Amino acid sequence: xxxxxxxxxxxxxxxxxxxxxxxxxxxxxxxxxxxxxxxxxxxxxxxxxxxxxxxxxxxxxxxxxxxxxxxxxxxxxxxxxxxxxxxxxxxxxxxxxxxxxxxxxxxxxxxxxxxxxxxxxxxxxxxxxxxxxxxxxxxxxxxxxxxxxxxxxxxxxxxxxxxxxxxxxxxxxxxxxxxxxxxxxxxxxxxxxxxxxxxxxxxxxxxxxxxxxxxxxxxxxxxxxxxxxxxxxxxxxxxxxxxxxxxxxxxxxxxxxxxxxxxxxxxxxxxxxxxxxxxxx
Amino acid sequence: xxxxxxxxxxxxxxxxxxxxxxxxxxxxxxxxxxxxxxxxxxxxxxxxxxxxxxxxxxxxxxxxxxxxxxxxxxxxxxxxxxxxxxxxxxxxxxxxxxxxxxxxxxxxxxxxxxxxxxxxxxxxxxxxxxxxxxxxxxxxxxxxxxxxxxxxxxxxxxxxxxxxxxxxxxxxxxxxxxxxxxxxxxxxxxxxxxxxxxxxxxxxxxxxxxxxxxxxxxxxxxxxxxxxxxxxxxxxxxxxxxxxxxxxxxxxxxxxxxxxxxxxxxxxxxxxxxxxxxxxxxxxxxxxxxxxxxxxxxxxxxxxxxxxxxxxxxxxx
Numbered sequence: 001x002x003x004x005x006x007x008x009x010x011x012x013x014x015x016x017x018x019x020x021x022x023x024x025x026x027x028x029x030x031x032x033x034x035x036x037x038x039x040x041x042x043x044x045x046x047x048x049x050x051x052x053x054x055x056x057x058x059x060x061x062x063x064x065x066x067x068x069x070x071x072x073x074x075x076x077x078x079x080x081x082x083x084x085x086x087x088x089x090x091x092x093x094x095x096x097x098x099x100x101x102x103x104x105x106x107x108x109x110x111x112x113x114x115x116x117x118x119x120x121x122x123x124x125x126x127x128x129x130x131x132x133x134x135x136x137x138x139x140x141x142x143x144x145x146x147x148x149x150x151x152x153x154x155x156x157x158x159x160x161x162x163x164x165x166x167x168x169x170x171x172x173x174x175x176x177x178x179x180x181x182x183x184x185x186x187x188x189x190x191x192x193x194x195x196x197x198x199x200x201x202x203x204x205x206x207x208x209x210x211x212x213x214x215x216x217x218x219x220x221x222x223x224x225x226x227x228x229x230x231x232x233x234x235x236x237x238x239x240x241x242x243x244x245x246x247x248x249x250x251x252x253x254x255x256x257x258x259x260x261x262x263x264x265x266x267x268x269x270x271x272x273x274x275x276x277x278x279x280x281x
Numbered sequence: 282x283x284x285x286x287x288x289x290x291x292x293x294x295x296x297x298x299x300x301x302x303x304x305x306x307x308x309x310x311x312x313x314x315x316x317x318x319x320x321x322x323x324x325x326x327x328x329x330x331x332x333x334x335x336x337x338x339x340x341x342x343x344x345x346x347x348x349x350x351x352x353x354x355x356x357x358x359x360x361x362x363x364x365x366x367x368x369x370x371x372x373x374x375x376x377x378x379x380x381x382x383x384x385x386x387x388x389x390x391x392x393x394x395x396x397x398x399x400x401x402x403x404x405x406x407x408x409x410x411x412x413x414x415x416x417x418x419x420x421x422x423x424x425x426x427x428x429x430x431x432x433x434x435x436x437x438x439x440x441x442x443x444x445x446x447x448x449x450x451x452x453x454x455x456x457x458x459x460x461x462x463x464x465x466x467x468x469x470x471x472x473x474x475x476x477x478x479x480x481x482x483x484x485x486x487x488x489x490x491x492x493x494x495x496x497x498x499x500x501x502x503x504x505x506x507x508x509x510x511x512x513x514x515x516x517x518x519x520x521x522x523x524x525x526x527x528x529x530x531x532x533x534x535x536x537x538x539x540x541x542x543x544x545x546x547x548x549x550x551x552x553x554x555x556x557x558x559x560x561x562x563x564x565x566x567x568x569x570x571x572x573x574x575x576x577x578x579x580x581x582x583x584x585x586x587x588x589x590x591x592x593x594x595x596x597x598x
Contacts, residue, residue: 057356065351106383114354116383119374125344126379129351129359136312136333137355156375159344166339 004216007045009277010081011037011216015247016274017077017281021093021100023267028094028102031257032148033074035179035242038214040078043144047223052083054111062141063130065115067123068148068177069103070259075112076100080281084112087281121154123147124174128164131172142230145174150182153191158203164235165204173226175238178213181255196239206234213242248273282498283473285457285491291428293449293485294392298323300435301360301390305331308358308439314349315362316342321451322362322392342367346375346387353385358439361387365394365448366407373413380444381417388438389414393451394424395535396563396580397485397573406568412540414446415513421466422513424448424534424542426487428456430510433464441466448484450535452573455488458508467511469519475505478591479523482533483509483542486561489577490533492584497591504591512542517549524556529594531559533587535577538562557597559590 014037022028044050048062066075073093080087085099092098099110103118115126123145131143151157164172176196184190193199200207206229210222219240226236244258245251248270251262262270304311305327313327314336328335338345342363349359361368368391369376380387391410398406415422421443425431431449438445458470472487473494482490487508494504505523509516524530530550532543543560550556563580577583 056354058354059356063354115350115385116378119378122343122347122375122379125347125375126351126354128344129348130354131351132336132348133312133352133355133357136357139355156341156343156347159339159341160347163338163341163344163348167336 004220007041007216010041010045012274013276013278014041014074014077014081016271016276017090018073019248019262019267019270020280021073021076021090022261024091025094026261028073028261029070029259030073030261031181031244031251031255032068032071032177032179034248034251035214035244035246036071036074036146036177037247038216038219039146039175039240040074042216042219042223044078044082046220047227048144049141054084056114058114059137060139060141062144063114064144065123065127066104066117066146068120068146068151069117072100072102072104075104079112081278085110090281120148120151121156124157124160124164127172127174128160128169131169134171142227143172147174147176149176149178149180149193150187150190152176152193152196161200161203161205168233169235170231170233172235173230173238174235175240177242178239179242179244181244181258183255183258185255200237204234205237207237207239209239211241213240214246285472287455287457289456290453291456292451292453293425293428293431294321294451295323296425296428296431297390297392297435297447297449298326300432302326302330304436304439305334310356310358311360311439312336312352312357313360313362314338314345316340316345316367318363322390324362342372343375346372347379349387350379350383350385353387359387360390362390362392364405365391365410366405369410369413370407377417381420384419385444386442388445388447390447392449394448395450395485396568396576396582397450397452397535399451399573399576400570402570403567408537408563408568409540410448411512411536411542415540415545419444420513421445421511423466423511424484425510426484426508427454427458429458429460429462430464433462434510437464437466450485454485457488467514467516469516470508470510471519472508473504473506475503475527477503477527478595479505479507479527479530480533480587480591481507481509481520481530481542481546483512485535486533486582489582489584490587493587493591496584496588502591502595509542512545515545515549517553520546520549521553524550525554528598529557531561531587531590531594533561535582536562537565539565557594559594561587561590
């Protein structure tokens, strides 16, 4: 097993960044952000070959597209702590004249963001385009995406899934955050997703399940397996089972914290559960 | 009066197809995407010549717009091709978020716009697309008038960085602009100088405007005719200058009067030089099945109606 203590420390700090960003403006989406902290920390720090000296074209580096843009707090924290922009800038999240818009955008020129997202279901298509151009350019790097499970209710995702398999977009790794929650309730209650493994396999994807999506070792193993499966004629889907609100006990176990900010007492408790590791912004 | 000759009727979509073929040979960064309408969009030659740069996405326009946006990352210049209805209304949010807001260098190329799509009827005849596209910040909106101009525009937009909506059509129409003429995005073309009324037209109605000017001339009325191929950014200077000279304006377009060229012209004039204006456009209605000529006549999108509106607006001076 790899020494992942530095990743765990980073995850704890990212959790603090998430709840502090959201608390400061009393808005934003902490639940899904917390659930994906281990995934994004691992992806950016152990898996992707990427350049924090941001260049939009991203030639000869791995690319990541966040399709479920509402979990911007976790993306911003991970990008800042990977060196894309100053960590102090996290204090501008969702404020007027900020590059850290409510949902990620290229419009204000935030390094690390290559497409706007927020209106759901569009990221896989964009990633396919970027992956196709990597092949045209003779660039052997990989394109990663992250989607919410509720987001799979958008039809465009399945247009993209059909295309990617039919056209052997095998330099694409799309991860689904399977937390079983969406705004109005559980995915079972709102619109049941059915058997996602069977669905993606029927569409022609190579599906990898990570049942412990909040365990860094499990996430790392899943991502490495996915990376070693590229170039074999199939796009790759990781079904990442996570807990919404992971790491803050009162935010876990329901959809309640999808898009609600903690108050002062709740923030204090969330921070108490996640002691400072790498320094707050 | 300047005489314009139809050098042989052609469809504007063939101008797009031939322009794209030329781009394929001369610009290695150009890629093309189509949603199962390759023949209708005249994209076959590009697809045959450059299979590695042609992407058939199937009947999935939303996915096509997203893929096109992604292809700009890495330096390609994607041209998407489908009918105007499926290029705009069907995929508005994809264009809004992934292309316009994300400032992606995508060329949205739309055939079969307006009533002249003909017999397929209103499900396919979009008359709202100029409005939809011009409302998007940063979007350039072009509606060309004939084969030669459509080909020239296709070449020109590849050299311009930013999202573009290029609108053209299905039927064979008069081809009268210069072959291999220069296309300047955002620059009006003064086709006919006149003193009594200004006719500002776009797309298929430019030829009708020239025909109207001839009819008006026979009645002793001197009409100025301006071809506005770029609705956004609009050549406001040319419009204001002409309106000040003639004192009245008729706008003509194959589009709803709501959201079209006429509204953009009215805004320009009301801010700078208030001028009586009449609109030749559809009147907040859907289209229907029929031949292009029948439809243009029924909905008043022809030289005859432009002539009537010109006479009417002159009386309002």
